[in-house]
Amino acid sequence: EAGVVQSPRYKIIEKKQPVAFWCNPISGHNTLYWYRQNLGQGPELLIRYENEEAVDDSQLPKDRFSAERLKGVDSTLKIQPAELGDSAVYLCASSSHRRSSYEQYFGPGTRLTVT
Amino acid sequence: AQSVTQLDSHVSVSEGTPVLLRCNYSSSYSPSLFWYVQHPNKGLQLLLKYTSAATLVKGINGFEAEFKKSETSFHLTKPSAHMSDAAEYFCGGLTGGGNKLTFGTGTQLKVEL
Known part of the structure; x- marks a missing residue:
């Protein structure tokens, strides 16, 4: 089966510009996660979706970050405006309750550099 | 709330020698623990996972981990390192009712000839 797909793989923008990341989860996976991974750190959850519903967005900086998962399949994470501190790798993951909600499958990530 | 601590940020081994990557957890209840490689x-x-079944968990690529409640540890081991094992390894634990995966800060494994 195809894995989690993310695009773009790399993005360089100037501060105050907007940026968007796209994720297509594994087919049939109802749960989708966005993580941010800072250099030298483990991933930190930003938001979790169960189908179309954002069930945990407590770590999402809502003043500049937004996310959507229309139709409960692919998802977009947006930052507007970007700040220097947003430079990180943004990872998308998905899981299926039919197998195990514990096993999350990760995409390759989008490496964002804000200059 | 559950948290995990990886005790070493960098580990260097020679090819063919054993690997030990250390992880400790803190939890007020029986944890679900994982090791991921990047x-x-x-x-x-995902390398392997512990979900309160057998305390010795076998994963992919010859890795295994042992859950030790008395030591609150879940260390990752491999008997013989291969060059392809060089990567970053993350220990993780579930919290938030079983849906939130919290990661340690990672251990960079270097394998030398």
């Missing part, structure tokens, strides 16, 4: 420019891949 190769450069790749996503995280």
Whole structure:
């Protein structure tokens, strides 16, 4: 089966510009996660979706970050405006309750550099 | 709330020698624990998971981990390192009712000839 797909793989923008990341989860996976991974750190959850519903967005900086998962399949994470501190790798993951909600499958990530 | 601590940020071993990557957890209840591996420019891949079944968990690529409640540890081991094992390894634990995966800060494994 195809894995989690993310695009773009790399993005360089100037501060105050907007940026968007796209994720297509594994087919049939109802749960989708966005993580941010800072250099030298483990991933930190930003938001979790169960189908179309954002069930945990407590770590999402809502003043500049937004996310959507229309139709409960692919998802977009947006930052507007970007700040220097947003430079990180943004990872998308998905899981299926039919197998195990514990096993999350990760995409390759989008490496964002804000200059 | 559950948290995990990886005790070493970098580990270096020679090819063919054993690997030990250390992880401690703190939890007020029986934890679910994981090890993931991340190769450069790749996503995280699940190596193994502990979900309160057998305390010795076998994973992919010859890795295994032992859950020790008395020591609150879940160390990752492999009897013989291979060059392809060089990567970053993350210990993780579930919290938030079983849906939130919290990661340690990672251990960079270097394998030398």
